[in-house]
Amino acid sequence: MENTRSNTPSISPAAVVVTAVFLLVSVIGINWFTTFVPVVLPDQASAESKSVDELFYILMIIGGVVFFLIQGMLLISVIAFRARPGDHSDGPTYQGNPLLEIVWTIIPSMVIVFLAVVSYNIWTQNSEPKASVNLVDGNSIAINVNGARYAWTHTYVTERFDPDGNQIIINSGAELHTYIGQNVDLTLGTQDVIHSYWVPAMRVKQDLLPGDPAKGGRPTELRFTPVRVEGREYPAEYPIVCAELCGDGHGRMRGTVIVYEDESQFLAEFYEPAIHAILNPPADPVLRGEMEIQNYICNSCHILDRLDWTATTGPSLNGVADRAGERVPGQSAEEYIATSIWNSGAFRVPGYDQQMAAFGPDVMEAANVMSPEQLYAIVAFLCTEGENSDCDMENAGTAIPNAIQTVFGYEVDITFGMDSDVGAETPDAEAEAGDDSS
Ligand code: HEC
Ligand SMILES: [Cu+2]
Incomplete structure (x- = not known):
């Protein structure tokens, strides 16, 4: 019997030619295939997106060529070297081919270093x-961007001041407003579990890990610069998605990047109106409450038809005032609603878990800070939610502040919005006091 143990597989010129032809076909085929890629990718809406897409093409081409080359050679081998009829032998045994092994180690190593x-x-x-x-x-x-189950909140720390000298912070909820050419630099954080801030059109995605940066936790930044996309109308909108499974509402954890044409459109359509609204709150607490409640992430967990909220992590707030008086014996409707918001753990609505985020005057997350005045307005708004409200609607102006005082010991300043000359005592001479009081 012939000894085949020391055989070295010979590489025939024909095999080399077949491989070369196959390689060529794979390269051409994959190149052609990538021409379909722009159809599946979103707009290249940031200055960074071009280079990210180029990297994507390079990976597609190299991965595609490797895939077709290996699968193709496998197919050719299965057909060309199949057992012929009557051949029941094991076939020749080959052991090692240093040249071949060196080649197939060096080429992938070079590809990996290149990538x-x-x-x-x-x-x-x-x-x-x-x-x-x-x-x-x-x-x-x-x-700043705050991630919470199950909503994104964006806050702008402006260089403007309110009449009391406090820096005005715009809360734009799930919307990030920016303009073409602005170098966006976001500081992100999460108040509960890991979330991931992903804006596909900007080609940026960043995981957020829990932990307070002030206590040595991980501060996270994300940078991109919006660019003009041909054929788009401005302001243009692009989705923000949470890319880290974070709980039952993960799929709802979305937002929108709104890109304005230029800074003046950004100022006119977003920034100035937002500051104006903060400096001139409606005098009616119910109207103010309707405005305030939309600055928080309540919509990410509750149903409220009036504001088109559809989330089901928490109980529906439709008609909540009709039930509020009977929830906890001895607690008025106003006290109950106020307690549900600032101290949601105090009473568990049957059928729901303690999942509600913490709101209050001294909570850690800027996006959830709520002053007694804001609480007053939000309770006033929720008190109107029902056919036969349990709240004392006749005397809302005293009943709600009294309830907040009873439960939390805070005195509520109910004079907000009644100041007609808002801005008169603005410490910052450059603040737009004149414009706002007109
Ligand atoms: C992370 C999800 C979540 C967010 C965000 C959230 N809630 Fe809740 N909420 C719940 C859950 C769950 C309950 C029921 C369990 C409990 O009471 O502890 C609840 C209960 C309530 C109740 C009592 C309802 C009833 O039928 O008795 C009120 C009122 C309320 N929330 C208002 C708000 C307001 C206002 C906000 C925003 C400032 C808000 N919630 C934000 C989850 C949430
Ligand atoms: Cu999430």
Whole structure:
């Protein structure tokens, strides 16, 4: 019997030719295939998106060629080297071919090093800190993003002040407002579990880990610069998605990036009206409450038909005032609603868990801070939610502040919005006091 143990597989010229032809076909085929990719990718809406897509093409081409080459050679081998009729032998045994092994180790190593270098370059280039970020009116302001089950909240720390000298913070809820050319630099955090802030059109995605940055936790930043997309009308809207499974409402954890044409459109359609609304709250607490409640993430857990809320993590708030008086013996409807918001753990609605986020004057997350005045307005609004409200609607102006005082010991200043000359005592001479009182 012939000894085949020391055989080295010979590489015939024919095999080399077949491989080369196959490689060529794979390269051409994959290149053609990638021409369909733009159809499935969203707009390239940021300056960073082009390089990310280029990297994606490179990975597609290399991955595709490897895939077709290996699967193709496998198919050819299965057919060409199949057992012929009557052949019941084991076939020849081959042991090692140093040249072949060196080649198939060196080529993939080079490919991997190449990909690592290209990816690293694109990553550092896209995440590099920029000089003037979040420019609004000549100032670099802070834009914060808070992730919570199951909503995103964006807050703008403006350079404007209210009559009491407090810095005005705009809360734009699930919307990030920006404009073409603004170097966006977000500071992100999560108040509960891991979430991931993903804006597909901007080609950015960032995981958020729990932990207070002030206590050594992980501060997270995300940077991108919106660019003009041909054929788009401005303001343009792009979705924000949570890309980390975070609970039963994960699928609802969405938001919108709104890109304005330029800074003046941004100021006129978003920034100035938002500041104006904060400086001139409606005098009617119910109207103010309707405005305030939409600045918080209540919509991410509750149903409320009046405001088109559809989430079901918490009980429906439709007609909540009709039930509020009977929930806890000895507690008035006003006291119950106020307690449900600032101290939601005090009473568990049957059938629901303690999942409600903490709201109050000194909670850690800026997006959830709620002053006694804001609580007053929100309770006043929720008191109108029902056919036969249990609240004392005749005397809402005293009943609700009294309830807040009884339960939490805070005195509520109910004079908000009654000041007609808002801004008169604004400490910052540049603040737009004149415009707002007209
Ligand atoms: C993370 C989800 C979540 C968010 C966000 C949330 N809630 Fe709730 N809420 C719940 C759950 C769950 C309950 C019921 C369990 C309990 O009472 O502890 C509840 C109960 C309530 C109740 C009592 C309802 C009843 O039928 O007795 C009120 C009122 C309420 N929430 C108002 C609010 C307001 C106002 C906000 C925003 C400022 C808000 N919630 C934000 C989950 C949430
Ligand atoms: Cu999430």
